[in-house]
Amino acid sequence: MQDISLEQAVDVLLAHTEKVTEAESVGIMDALGRTLAEDCTASFNNPPFDRSPLDGYTFAAAGTVGASTDKPAVFRIIGEECAGDYYGQAVPAGCAIRIMTGGAIPAGCDCVVRQESVTVQDDVLQVPFVMKAHENYCFAGEDVKKGTVLARKGTRLTAAHLGVLASMGYGEARVIRKVRVAIASTGDELVLPGTPLSPGKIYNSNLYILAGRLREMGFEPEILGILPDDVQACAEVIRGWQDKVDLFLTTGGVSVGKKDIMHGVVEAIGERLFWRVCMKPGGPAITYTFGHTLGIALSGNPFASYATFELMARPVLAKFSGNAAIELTRAQAVLTDRFPKASRGRRFIRAYHENGKVRLPEQHASGSLASVVGCNAFVDIPAGTGALEPGTEVDIVLL
Secondary structure (H helix, E strand, C coil): CEEECHHHHHHHHHHCCCCCCCEEEEEHHHCCCCEECCCEECCCCECCCCECCCCEEEECHHHHCCCCCCCCEEEEEEEEECCCCCCCCCCCCCEEEEECCCCECCCCCCEEEEHHHCEEECCEEEECCCCCCCCCCECCCCCECCCCEEECCCCECCHHHHHHHHHCCCCEEEEECCCCEEEEEECCCEECCCCCCCCCCEECCHHHHHHHHHHHCCCCCEEEEEECCCHHHHHHHHHCCCCCCCEEEEECCCCCCCCCCHHHHHHHHCEEEEEEECCECCCCCEEEEECCEEEEEECCCHHHHHHHHHHHHHHHHHHHHCCHHHCCEEEEEEECCCECCCECCCEEEEEEEECCEEECCCCCCCCCCHHHCCCCEEEEECCCECCECCCCEEEEEEC
């Protein structure tokens, strides 16, 4: 396929994308943001015992019948229990246990009195009022009862989920494995930041913006760096990731120049799906499959690679991960600035969107990246559109 619309391109890519369903076990501390592969169920009551909600004394409430300031109920203090201790004996009538917040209420006791409200002298407790059974009393299972589903299969785990699972003794959880993505750039002109910039060379920015976007979306890409402008060498590297990753992203080498090697690479390792999408920038993208891995080769121009990543790779990542939050959202807005260029073909330009209005930066060249900073939308300009004037209602893609 060649020279297809963006919508057709996305349809083709999604037809070769399957939601990841393989499960793995990870520690609860590493499960944040992961999707549960099975229900998590409470195997015991939480709290697992009746407990005190405050610092005070516990005894049988029946012993306070008729108690008053003039004639307080009297209990003999026979023990003490802090949180984490366990008083394993039954407490006889007329006796009390000093208890701290979170302590297990012993057998024979059914209430807790606040220590500030009573008088203690020589291990004798005086309670100057009547207490009711289960006053100041937390029952076992008050938070979670045994058998309760704590989180269902398909739930994306939040910090609150982690706390609940930890409170129920879950040291690990079965979750859907993460989508595996590898990224690399092609181009003998590229060097990595931090190294000297010799004549004819440029620093590789594509690798950093795409890796950053993947991480912002919750992925952990394999970053392979810069691949040489050599078909066989590049093909060997990419082939080595067949079936090890779900998606292989590259930038550069997709047009018709002498060193646009990705045509030969795709021919050597897999099957091409399409080349060239009717849009600007980033139209000469190549997509392909090799084994069970999907490959998307993006333009090497910085903004073009960024735009086509958002418009074509992002829907793929949403389907792979089952994360609807990654899916693109479209809206309409009113343009506040003039865009002077006519658009013979479909064009996407960077923009700042706020409160139903979009304003444009000054720079729109596909090789320019600085003006992307702060942008949160693309304006989708149909083919055959003339210059856009302020006040024009436009379609936008929210990022």
